[in-house]
Amino acid sequence: MDEIIKVRTGIPGFDSVLAGGLSQGKTISLSGPPGSGKTTFGMQFLYSGAKDFDEPGIFVTLSQSPVELKNDCRSLGWDIQKLIDAGLMLIIDARPFKRKEGFIALDESFYQGEPLPFMHLTQLILSSIKKIGAKRVVLDSLTVLTMQYVNNFYIRQGLQGLVYALEDQHCMSVLISEVDSYEKSPIEWYVLSGVILLSHIRKEYSMERTIQVLKMRGLKHSEQIFPIKLNEMGIQIMYPKMMS
Numbered sequence: 001m002d003e004i005i006k007v008r009t010g011i012p013g014f015d016s017v018l019a020g021g022l023s024q025g026k027t028i029s030l031s032g033p034p035g036s037g038k039t040t041f042g043m044q045f046l047y048s049g050a051k052d053f054d055e056p057g058i059f060v061t062l063s064q065s066p067v068e069l070k071n072d073c074r075s076l077g078w079d080i081q082k083l084i085d086a087g088l089m090l091i092i093d094a095r096p097f098k099r100k101e102g103f104i105a106l107d108e109s110f111y112q113g114e115p116l117p118f119m120h121l122t123q124l125i126l127s128s129i130k131k132i133g134a135k136r137v138v139l140d141s142l143t144v145l146t147m148q149y150v151n152n153f154y155i156r157q158g159l160q161g162l163v164y165a166l167e168d169q170h171c172m173s174v175l176i177s178e179v180d181s182y183e184k185s186p187i188e189w190y191v192l193s194g195v196i197l198l199s200h201i202r203k204e205y206s207m208e209r210t211i212q213v214l215k216m217r218g219l220k221h222s223e224q225i226f227p228i229k230l231n232e233m234g235i236q237i238m239y240p241k242m243m244s
């Protein structure tokens with residue numbers, strides 16, 4: 001049996017929840033409702049990877065613009081442009097809609113009907129990985145890609161192809177998905193090797209943010225739900241909370 005090599009997430013306190021970190025070469029889902037910290041987690045994972053572990057990373061955006069992402073990261077003290085200039089990071093802009101010279105334009109290069117979106121994007125990600133020798137990949141979000149399909153089989157087929165391609169490159173990949181509740185598990189929760197769930201729950205007149213590992217194949221992990229803080233320092237895990 002091959003030894004599991006651990007990839008540190010860069011989220012303070014979270015690697016111990018995962019008994020040392022994520023498994024190298026795997027693709028996992030990072031899921032949660034709006035504003036739960038998905039993009040922040042993804043950026044923190046890449047920023048820390050590039051800065052602390054010398055692992056180049058790729059952020060594939062299907063939602064926010066690269067400019068907006070860089071500005072949001074600046075509010076957290078992370079200079080993404082500096083990493084891009086140093087060849088340690090790439091942002092791939094794969095949004096289906098873009099502002100182009102004063103008007104809004106449909107980007108039809110990826111989105112020409114089933115099952116092309118996954119194939120096109122996979123090829124683009126592969127060439128970008130090779131360009132900077134990426135070890136980490138974040139896709140934000142998979143939901144934008146999957147919502148174009150009417151047939152779940154094609155989602156599963158396309159997603160499986162993307163996962164095999166990422167695994168062949170030995171990348172640790174985080175695919176973000178938009179999920180409101182446990183009630184209906186999205187396809188990616190079955191296909192991918194791990195699921196991390198971010199949530200915010202009402203606590204009196206405030207909200208409490210939490211993180212939880214729902215699934216991590218082949219890895220012993222904590223089953224607790226941990227309170228987290230999301231502030232100008234990014235995401236941090238608070239004290240372990242004992243669930244009764």
Ligand SMILES: Nc1ncnc2c1ncn2[C@@H]1O[C@H](COP(=O)(O)OP(=O)(O)OP(=O)(O)O)[C@@H](O)[C@H]1O
Nearest residue numbers: 033034035036037038039040041075076230231232
């Ligand atoms: N610099 C900051 N200081 C404090 N809190 C911040 C800062 N930046 C972001 N936040 C908090 O993080 C939230 C957004 O986090 P993020 O964009 O990672 O969520 P998300 O799950 O990706 O949301 P969406 O589903 O809309 O994409 C904000 O609503 C805010 O509460």
Ligand SMILES: [Mg+2]
Nearest residue numbers: 038039040140
């Ligand atoms: Mg987001």
